[in-house]
């Protein structure tokens with residue numbers, strides 16, 4: 001196995017606050033990896049650094065051997081990183097199908113003129129995009145609701161649609177920010193199966209932030225624990241969850 005993500009010495013401060021300090025992580029190809037820690041530990045800030053929302057004060061981010069440090073969000077996505085958000089960010093007034101097609105636009109192209117004049121190439125590309133989007137919706141059992149407005153889906157399904165849209169950009173690395181937030185135990189069980197399926201069938205590595213320990217211990221192979229912006233523990237999930245420092249800092253809170 002070789003690393004899909006290799007991060008060293010990543011740091012950012014907001015005013016005097018070291019939100020992320022000397023963060024490091026190595027994720028192998030195909031790994032399902034969890035990033036956990038108490039509220040305010042810096043987890044979402046790490047995602048924002050990895051995706052180009054914030055520029056780090058220090059450190060290096062390598063994706064599949066390529067230095068992507070300091071690139072814009074669009075460049076990072078084109079390089080192969082896609083994400084979902086803690087607060088779902090769908091295009092609520094677009095259909096379920098169109099939300100996925102937005103993700104596909106990086107890879108299927110027709111010129112503005114071809115689009116405006118509805119030239120043959122436009123129709124061909126549209127047809128291919130519809131087919132590909134429907135395939136992705138099937139994975140999440142959403143193909144029956146392709147024409148629904150995204151905002152009319154139940155909450156758990158909106159989270160899954162966000163994952164489908166992220167996958168449409170064909171990422172090498174998928175970042176999920178609290179995918180089970182707001183889900184009931186049954187929805188969480190389904191989500192765990194779906195995340196495993198995605199990892200096994202999409203040639204993608206997954207890094208997820210999650211507070212639901214059942215999900216974390218159920219599907220993550222490795223964990224990094226953040227506390228006050230710093231790495232507190234890192235390694236195999238069972239070892240990390242039994243680490244006394246982790247129990248004191250996080251699980252025992």
Ligand SMILES: Nc1ncnc2c1ncn2[C@@H]1O[C@H](COP(=O)(O)OP(=O)(O)OP(=O)(O)O)[C@@H](O)[C@H]1O
Pocket residue numbers: 014017019037038039040041042043044045046
């Ligand atoms: N843009 C910003 N400006 C100032 N402070 C920020 C900014 N973004 C994050 N922070 C601060 O950085 C720290 C880490 O926040 P972050 O949201 O990354 O934590 P988290 O581990 O994701 O927490 P939670 O589990 O509650 O989502 C917090 O103290 C937060 O207030």
